[in-house]
Amino acid sequence: MTLNRPLSGLRVGVFGKGGAGKSTVTVVLAETLHSRGYPVLVIDADSTNVGLANALGVAHDPKPLLEYFGGAVFAGGPVTCPVDDPEPLAGASLALADLPSDYVAMNSSGVWMLAAGKLGTLGPGAGCDGPMTKIVRDLRVVDLGADAVVLVDHKAGMEDSARGVLTSLDWALVVVDPTTAALQMAIHLARMTGEMKRGVAPATRHLASPRLVELAGRLFRETHMRDIVAVLNRVPDAETEACLRDRLAGGGVDVLGVLHESLVVPQQWLRGDRLQSSLLSADADTVARNLEHRCKTAVPIRSAP
Ligand SMILES: Nc1ncnc2c1ncn2[C@@H]1O[C@H](COP(=O)(O)OP(=O)(O)O)[C@@H](O)[C@H]1O
Ligand SMILES: [Mg+2]
Structure with missing residues (x-):
């Protein structure tokens, strides 16, 4: 049955500095969205951190999709880094029903989980996780139902965004814990998104072929992201909350x-x-309601001053 709720069909990326609480926000938001009637898929896009499967309560760690797609270019596989090669990943539109079952996990509430892959298992010399980013950028799961929400738990820092994952998202949530580093990252990400919306072209001087330069430019120009908003996390008291809100408002980021x-x-x-x-x-439920409300009120993306 199609419910056509405000978040139906959306992809939401979760960003922030290391330890800010990206995975915590992803897990609690996944559960609350599921209990509000959305089918939910969580994609583990963090190539460095472990533990999301346990936190979500799935029975087994899903096998890395990097393996399913044949491996990274650095190991002779077909999956390239989107910075070197913006070309879309072949076969990235797929059905969960067609994936071998060990690549798909589900918890007892019914939240699905997929994982892009971890750097730690790739051995020395495979230090670029761009191929995982491309999988996450391009993956479209076609059998989740029209009302599904996809939550992508990204790696810490700006790297995934700079590689273009923002182009595949409807919303970006940037998790801000009570630290200056987290505030700075939120403000930088909002600025980057604003630049993309204003049509600032991505860096392409390293690309030899004019066709790839055009493709990279087009991918960034076609960003359809609605907005980037902050979720405050690990907030101990009202005073800390007011301070974080004040700093973010000054940087042009809504909470x-x-x-x-x-x-x-x-x-x-x-x-x-x-x-x-x-x-x-309870907090995540309020976050989900606020996101639904913002979706209904079509807020345009903000660019930082
Ligand atoms: N709301 C919270 N309250 C208390 N501790 C938290 C909260 N969110 C996160 N933490 C703590 O911070 C650590 C890092 O959180 P995590 O979600 O793994 O961050 P990230 O995914 O951004 O690296 C967790 O292990 C947990 O101990
Ligand atoms: Mg994490």
Whole structure:
């Protein structure tokens, strides 16, 4: 049954500095969206961090899609880095039903999970995770239903965004914990998105072929992202929240919602348990409602001053 809810069919990317809480936000948002009636797919796009499968409570770590697509170019496979080669990944539109079952995981609520791949398993010399970024940029799962929401848990920092994953998203959430580094990253990401919206071309001087230069430019020009908004995380008190809001407003970044500091979540992460926090569930529900509201009120993307 098609519900046609405000977030139906959207791809939401989660960004932020290392440890800001990207995976925590992804997990609690996935659960709340699922309980609000959306089919939800979580894509683990972080090539460095582990633990998302446990936090989501899936029975097994899904096998890396990098393997499914035949491996990275550095190891003789077909999957290239989108900076060197902006060409779309062949076969990236696929059905979960067609993937071998060990590439697909699902938790007891019914949240799906896929994983792009981890650098740690690729051995020395395979230090570029661009191929994983391309998989995440291009992957389209066709059998999730029209109302599905795809949540992409990105790697820390700006790299994935600079490689063009923003071009494949409808919304970017940037997770901001109470640190200057997290604030700076949110403001930088909002500025980068604003530049893309204004038509600033990506760096292409390294591309030899004019066709690839044109392709890279077109991919960035066609960005359809609606907005980039901050989710505050690990907020201990109202004073800290006010300070973060003030700094973000000064940098031209809107705040979508707040996840407070949980006393139980750090232990759950440490033990590899499924995340369960009534505090964060309630907070995530407000974040989801706010996102639905913003989707209905078609807010244009902001560019930083
Ligand atoms: N809302 C929160 N309250 C308390 N601790 C949190 C919260 N969010 C994250 N943490 C802690 O911060 C650590 C890093 O969070 P994580 O979601 O893994 O960050 P990221 O994915 O951005 O690297 C977690 O192991 C957890 O201990
Ligand atoms: Mg993470």
